[in-house]
Amino acid sequence: MRTGVSRKGLAHGFNVMVNVIKALILRELKTRFGSYRFGYAWILAEPLAHVIILSLVFGVRGRVGPLGIDFPAFVATGIIPWTLFYSMVTRGMSSIEANRPLFTYRQVRPLDALIARSILEICIYSVVFVVFMLGLWAVGFDARVKDPLGVMFATFSLAGFGFGIGLIAAVLTVPLPDVAKIIPIVIRPIYLISGIFFSVDQLPTELRDVVLWNPVLHALEIIRANYFVNMSASHGDVEYFAWFVVVPLVVGLTLLTLFHQKLIST
């Protein structure tokens, strides 16, 4: 068979998709970091700097935070997953528009562009997470993990929520460019009520019920419950959060199918 032309069979289709996603990731690395002097070092430096600055501002070194957890460790387990979520939404949102010229090659589909970016974000922030927690531990904070797999799973689920929202936004920005402006305005303030700097336990009961609608808060509570030994009583509701992973994904994929033709045309 000739290279990359026919579209026979599911296995072949999957193969093409893997090739395209790999090619897009390599290309994204080049376009984002390839032209800088320190090149690929920026991949980690950028999010690391962000997290360090925020923990310095809010973390007041050495102070003991909620539930006797070292505050920098508490903040880090909030900020890093949050930043992953936020960049999944914002980078995902622009992925279709940014890769539009590449749809000239019909193997490249809008979803591939989104998946490639998402894989890259997840890899970057996973490494940042590990490096940062090891750093805290090296400096003398208590950053021991209770259940690494649980933390991983919960973090990836939060990324999945971000993926769904990013997907919906990416499709909607094509007919409605204003969506790209609105999404960050809506999502940024959620930062303050997601329990990055506080634990739900510290809040008065009336306030708890208000913030507990926020799915990101649930995800962070679940992540921390898996991370810290002394945080067993979590407010994170796995079932509630699961809906926020599944529903946006289904809605997003449906929209993608409906608007496919519009998305690839120039």
Next chain:
Amino acid sequence: MIELNQITKSFATPYGRKYIMSDVTYTFPSRMNVGLLGRNGAGKSTLLRMIGGIEYPDSGRIHVDGSVSWPVGITAGMQGSLTGRDNTRFVCRVNGVWGDELREKEGFIKEFSEIGDYFDMPVKVYSSGMRARLGFAICMAFDFDFYLIDEITAVGDPVFRRKSTEELDRRRERSTFIIASHNMNMIREQCGIVVLLGNGKLKIFDDVEEGIDAYERQ
């Protein structure tokens, strides 16, 4: 074989819907290069994109028997901030070419495009002729039954034009070229048939000269 079956295609404009094709049925002959003529905006690129599977008709079906290239145009599919080499690699990888085979194609493309050291410079510093040469070279690195060429052959310098003509001749046995061009010499030399687009209709001329005449009188 490329079959257009009752194809209607229109675009929404602020002045109402503009039809570039209405209920067009036509089968392109195999093994005969096609010259696609029409004024700017007549829908040549759109037709090529539809055949290439990256644009869809409002109604009707397009059936392609065999492998089709992507539409090779001057700007399509290239990222200005990346080098010619990186753009080349991307196209190869997307087409499932990795490792040694990729290096081999890379070598062919660098050589064929004759852009020399520019191959490792960002595409945004290229002249339009160089872009066209690179785009054409990348496409020539792959074997297709149908090549879709969009206004690209007229851009290169005479040396490159001769080279691409030779390449087209060499592939005549195996492949069919569909060439949108305003360069009548190119059409005369390469094509056995002329398809003229205009006013939502497709007119076929088995006699190339007649087709060119009709185009020039349009």
